[in-house]
Amino acid sequence: MVSEPARSPLKRERVREHLMELVESRAPGAPIPSERALCEQLGVSRPTLRSAVDELVTTGLLVREHGRGMFVARAKITQELAPDRDSHRLPQASGTWASRVLEFTTVRAGARVGRRLRISPAAEITYIARLRLVDDEPMAIEYLHVPAVLVPGLRPADMESGDFYDLLRDRHGVRVHEAVQSIEPTVTNEEEARLIGVPVLSPALLFERLTRDATGRPVEYVHSVYRGDRYRIVSRLALDDAAPAGRARPAHGHHPGIPPGDLAGRGDVPAQMLGDVQPAP
Amino acid sequence: MVSEPARSPLKRERVREHLMELVESRAPGAPIPSERALCEQLGVSRPTLRSAVDELVTTGLLVREHGRGMFVARAKITQELAPDRDSHRLPQASGTWASRVLEFTTVRAGARVGRRLRISPAAEITYIARLRLVDDEPMAIEYLHVPAVLVPGLRPADMESGDFYDLLRDRHGVRVHEAVQSIEPTVTNEEEARLIGVPVLSPALLFERLTRDATGRPVEYVHSVYRGDRYRIVSRLALDDAAPAGRARPAHGHHPGIPPGDLAGRGDVPAQMLGDVQPAP
DNA sequence: CGGCCCCAGTGGTCTATGCCACCTTCGCTT
DNA sequence: AAGCGAAGGTGGCATAGACCACTGGGGCCG
Numbered sequence: 001m002v003s004e005p006a007r008s009p010l011k012r013e014r015v016r017e018h019l020m021e022l023v024e025s026r027a028p029g030a031p032i033p034s035e036r037a038l039c040e041q042l043g044v045s046r047p048t049l050r051s052a053v054d055e056l057v058t059t060g061l062l063v064r065e066h067g068r069g070m071f072v073a074r075a076k077i078t079q080e081l082a083p084d085r086d087s088h089r090l091p092q093a094s095g096t097w098a099s100r101v102l103e104f105t106t107v108r109a110g111a112r113v114g115r116r117l118r119i120s121p122a123a124e125i126t127y128i129a130r131l132r133l134v135d136d137e138p139m140a141i142e143y144l145h146v147p148a149v150l151v152p153g154l155r156p157a158d159m160e161s162g163d164f165y166d167l168l169r170d171r172h173g174v175r176v177h178e179a180v181q182s183i184e185p186t187v188t189n190e191e192e193a194r195l196i197g198v199p200v201l202s203p204a205l206l207f208e209r210l211t212r213d214a215t216g217r218p219v220e221y222v223h224s225v226y227r228g229d230r231y232r233i234v235s236r237l238a239l240d241d242a243a244p245a246g247r248a249r250p251a252h253g254h255h256p257g258i259p260p261g262d263l264a265g266r267g268d269v270p271a272q273m274l275g276d277v278q279p280a281p
Numbered sequence: 282m283v284s285e286p287a288r289s290p291l292k293r294e295r296v297r298e299h300l301m302e303l304v305e306s307r308a309p310g311a312p313i314p315s316e317r318a319l320c321e322q323l324g325v326s327r328p329t330l331r332s333a334v335d336e337l338v339t340t341g342l343l344v345r346e347h348g349r350g351m352f353v354a355r356a357k358i359t360q361e362l363a364p365d366r367d368s369h370r371l372p373q374a375s376g377t378w379a380s381r382v383l384e385f386t387t388v389r390a391g392a393r394v395g396r397r398l399r400i401s402p403a404a405e406i407t408y409i410a411r412l413r414l415v416d417d418e419p420m421a422i423e424y425l426h427v428p429a430v431l432v433p434g435l436r437p438a439d440m441e442s443g444d445f446y447d448l449l450r451d452r453h454g455v456r457v458h459e460a461v462q463s464i465e466p467t468v469t470n471e472e473e474a475r476l477i478g479v480p481v482l483s484p485a486l487l488f489e490r491l492t493r494d495a496t497g498r499p500v501e502y503v504h505s506v507y508r509g510d511r512y513r514i515v516s517r518l519a520l521d522d523a524a525p526a527g528r529a530r531p532a533h534g535h536h537p538g539i540p541p542g543d544l545a546g547r548g549d550v551p552a553q554m555l556g557d558v559q560p561a562p
Numbered sequence: 563c564g565g566c567c568c569c570a571g572t573g574g575t576c577t578a579t580g581c582c583a584c585c586t587t588c589g590c591t592t
Numbered sequence: 593a594a595g596c597g598a599a600g601g602t603g604g605c606a607t608a609g610a611c612c613a614c615t616g617g618g619g620c621c622g
Contacts, residue, residue: 011606034572045607047328050573058468058482066573067614112305165520179518184357185466185484185509187339201339203466203484211520228466237460239446239492292576315602326577331603347603348584 011044015052018042023061026072032062034069058187058201096135099142102195103129104156106148113145116210117218124148128159131195132224138196140226150174150219174219181209183233188225196227203228292325296333299323304342309355313343316351339483341510357513358415376415383422383476384410385437387429394426397491398499405429409440412476413505419477421507431455431500455500462490464514469506477508484509 015038022032033041039049053070056062063073105127114121126148132140144164146154151172158167168174186206193200205226213219296319303313314322320330334351337343344354358376386408395402407429413421425445427435432453439448449455467487474481486507494500 036572045609047608048606051605055482064573065615067571067616069572069615111302176520179520180515181518182513182515183464184341184513185486186341187468187482187484189336201468201482203468205466209518232463232465234461234463237462237490239457239460317602326579328578329576332575345603346585348586348601350585350602 011048012052012055015042015044015049016055019052019056020061023056023072028072030072031069032072054201097139098133098136099160100131100133101128101156101159102131102141103127104159109145109147113221116221117145117147119147119218126151126154128156130159134230137230138227139230140224141192141195142222142224145221145223146219168219175213176211176219177214179209179211181207183207185228186225188227192225196225198227205231205233292329293333293336296323296325296330297336300333300337301342304337304353307353309353311353312350313353338480341484344510354510357511358420377417378420379414379417380423380441381412381414382409382437382440383412384408385440390426390428394502397502398426398428400428400499407432407435409437411440415511418511419508420511421505422473422476423503423505426502426504427500449500456494457492457500458495460490460492462488464488466509467506469508473506477506479508479510486512486514 019032019038026032032038035046035049035053039046042049053062053064057064061073062070064070106124107127109117109119109121109123109125111121113125114123117125119125124147126144126146128142128144128146130142130144131138132142144159151168151174154172165176168176184206186204187201188196188198188204189200192204193202196204198204205228207222207224207226209220209222209224210218211220211222300313300319307313313319316327316330316334320327323330334343334345338345341357342354343351345351387405388408390398390400390402390404390406392402394406395404398406400406405428407425407427409423409425409427411423411425412419413423425440432449432455435453446457449457465487467485468482469477469479469485470481473485474483479485486509488503488505488507490501490503490505491499492501492503
């Protein structure tokens, strides 16, 4: 990550070095030469130049604007390891949350979603994509998949206000009971980046959730992407041996980020998660 | 991301969809056809095919092996998020965990760590960097910072086996009580990528944790990076209205990934996190 | 003068192609 | 039988060129 004057046999590396110096010599927001001009200056092809630029865009040093040019990034999007971050952002639950429906259709479930919802791939589902906003700024994209038979007459406007689970209960007689949710890191693709307003390949959190009613019937499959530069999860962990009476002590291994002791590991984890069974051959 | 039978004008999109179904129809670790074969099958050029594969690789669905081929990624290690209900059975982390100490020194705390641990920047801390392995494969890097006065005589070997919190209690008389932990997405830098064996800029989870004893005194500040392609967090959520008597119903907003209803914007979350107080200007 | 359109320049996508580095395998050599 | 080495397949890197989509401004036309 640091200097290293050693020249790499990779042209990309050399180009990247040049670009970084170019960035540092300019003020934030300043334009840099066009791709074609840089290609000629550096004697490389455009795909090579672009691939080098891609890296700098990912790390947040450069921004591209279609039809306008490339510019030195205004502020660091993603901070590198050492979190000197002066700005520990506001608590997650703060701000005013709102939704904007991007898409609302009834389509066939298809193989993947059908498997998760335990319905036929040909069965119809209500598919809803909505943007989640906090104080009018995009925070996440949510893709909902609900078996169509469960929510007859559902309208897009229903998804822009109020609580969906309340709606399910009060108007469709469906009471959500439990959910299994997975959280993993990812990076944004083009569509996600555009919708939540961050560069492509920015860090993000990917949530997947399968919700069931009391009978165990899947009622919704949700897939959502939260921008990583504005969202984080905070948890308080009780580690005490002498826990408040009557409450089981959560062992270390129960918390993400606190692996079990070296000899403790073994594992049969729930083989099926989110209903996506993958029978080994 | 999911479903959406709508065809995109982008070939990459179409190719990606094909690849995803191909991945899901195979067991983890199974090989998929070669790049050149897939190009012919799908009628696209190799750069296009490769660009689509790139997305799935950074997403963690596919892995490439130079000279061997492409394979469906293995399942992720999963851990359960702090269970708000009594944690039932099931071990929360799979695999056999081990550690390898990379660095073990005593240094001055410095401004950043000193602030978090509530000690003088000039005070000495024991700094430990260790690699966390699961089934002998690198899973995470952990950077521990502990006030040196708390752990006199601690040796590197102590950090390679057994539970650190047990060690603190039994040998140093320090009983950890609670911790505040934040989880956020990031991407690997050069060093991290090298240590945990993933490409640079791969998705990863960044944990930060401040642990305190019963008196509220900070005893450890941990900063760790988990590879995103092999690790995820899974949580079971109880959403029932009619919750078991006497237990508060977890409101939606309390779960990451389930934002509060549109009008609900509330927010009581610890204003200060990880001891890094930053009064808003 | 005002509004519209067109056009040049920019990034975005895709193709076709070549060569290199790496891994596996299989047959030849010792 | 054991070892070695060449061949063929795989992913990795880079090229040159074409066309599309978007932006902004300047010139044309009303």
